[in-house]
Amino acid sequence: MYNNGRKKYCCAYTNCPYKKTESLKATGHKNKETRNYKKPTCKYEGYTGDTYCKDCGTLLSSGKPTKKFDHDWNSGTVTKKATCKEEGSVTYTCENCGETETVSTKKTKHDYREEQHKNATCTENGYSISVCQVCNDKKKEEIVAKGHSKGIRNKTTATCKAEGYTGDTYCRTCKTLLEEGKILPKLEHQWNDGTVTKRATYETAGELTYRCRKCAAKRIISIEKLAYPKVGTSYTISGNEYKVSKPGAEVILVKTSKTTKNVTVPAQIYAQGITYKVTSIGAKAFNNNKNLTKVTIGTNIVEINSNAFFNCKNLKTVTIKSVYLTRKTANKKAFKNAHKKLVIRVPKKVKKIYKKIFKGLKVK
Ligand SMILES: [Zn+2]
Ligand SMILES: [Zn+2]
Ligand SMILES: [Zn+2]
Ligand SMILES: [Zn+2]
Ligand SMILES: [Zn+2]
Known part of the structure; x- marks a missing residue:
């Protein structure tokens, strides 16, 4: 029993007013039972049940609701077919309770066919117009210009x-x-170092030719004429020494070998590429040559200096081929102390004049 009990005592003697009351301990609810239990289904919640005392019928504790089960849906049936215009639906049925649930399905895609098309140009957009074969929906899509390439x-x-x-x-x-x-602009030529294509001479200018390393172009630069050797430049030819008196043109015979017997003074000499007229016989050209016996004087001699043949004691024959001698340019002093039998042979046409020039000598 749940509640504590009470026990009353009375005195055993008759008429004694004394009474005594004593408490008794409760025994407790020993037999319990569950009532109102309910199993859950997919439609309704369940209940764990209330606990009661079987002895006294007291409600000891209330139960709690328990969750519904999930429906056991089948695979569904298409209840409306979706088109490109309208959504469709699928209905699912619970295999336990028969409850249904309908879910909508998406519209299908339009079945577009292109009906008009304009290509984009580089600068202008084009377009494409398509129409749905099912619902006639029109769609225009722009084709973007790509720009020039x-x-x-x-x-x-x-x-x-x-x-x-x-x-x-x-x-x-x-x-x-x-x-x-x-x-x-054109590029500059790239000239090489140049080649002498024509040597300069005393008479003519030379040529230096440059060629472009890249193309065949050429550039010619003239090279100045060579300068003639100066006055006084000396040349020794066949043992005889000459000195330039007029650059590029004339020389003087200045010295000859003292051992030669027979000397010819040439009309001209050739030296360093230049032809010189031998126009003069110098003052010491032959003097004191004791071996000299015979001399031929060339056609270009204009002057024979005094003492040119001084002391040529054995000089017997002089042949003058030149016709240019005058009293101012030659005289007998040139042959001072020559052999006593010296004979001067001269060209016929000047014989008369030369006899005067060399007056006192034997002129033939
Ligand atoms: Zn009880
Ligand atoms: Zn159900
Ligand atoms: Zn459509
Ligand atoms: Zn373009
Ligand atoms: Zn070039």
Whole structure:
């Protein structure tokens, strides 16, 4: 029993007013039972049940609701077919309780066919119009212009012979000229170190030819004529020494070998590429040559200096071929102390004059 009990005592003697009351301990609810239990289904919640005392019928504790089970849906049935215009539906049925649930399904895609098309150009958008074969829905899509596709043409590289060109910029797709190119200036020639193609001489200028290393172009620069050897320049030819008296033109015979017997003074000599007229016989050209017996004087001699043949004691024959001697340029002093039998042979046409020039000597 749940509640504590009470026990009353009375005195055993008759008529005694004394009474005594004593408490008794409760025994407790020993037999319990569950009532109102309910199993859950997919439609309703369940209940754990209330606990009661079987002895006294007291409600000891209340139960709790328990969750519904999930429905056991089947695989569903299409109750409405979706089109490109309207959503469809699928209905699912619980295999336990028969409850149904309908779920909508998405519209299908339109079945578009292109009916109009305009290609985009480089600069203008195009479009495409399509119509749904089922619901007639129209759709216009823009085709975006891609812009020009730049290319270069007519490009040429500048060389040292010709101008170049940067090339025109044009569109590879629509061929429109977008920008004209620019002219590139000719390149400078690249000259080599040059070659002497014509040597300068005393008479003519020479040529130095440069060639471009890149093209065949050539550039010719003239080289000045050579300068003739100066007055006083000395040449020794066949043992005889000459000195320049007129650059590039005339020399004087200044010295001869003292051992030669027979000497010919030439009309001209050739030295360093130059032909000189031998025009004069110097003051000490032959003097004191005791071996000298015979001399021939060339056609270009204009002057024979005094003492030229001084003391040539054995000189017997002098042949003068020149016709240019005058009293101012020659006289007998040139043959002072020559052999006593010296004979001077001269050209016929000047014999008369030469006899006067060499008066006192034997002139033939
Ligand atoms: Zn009880
Ligand atoms: Zn169900
Ligand atoms: Zn459609
Ligand atoms: Zn274009
Ligand atoms: Zn060049």
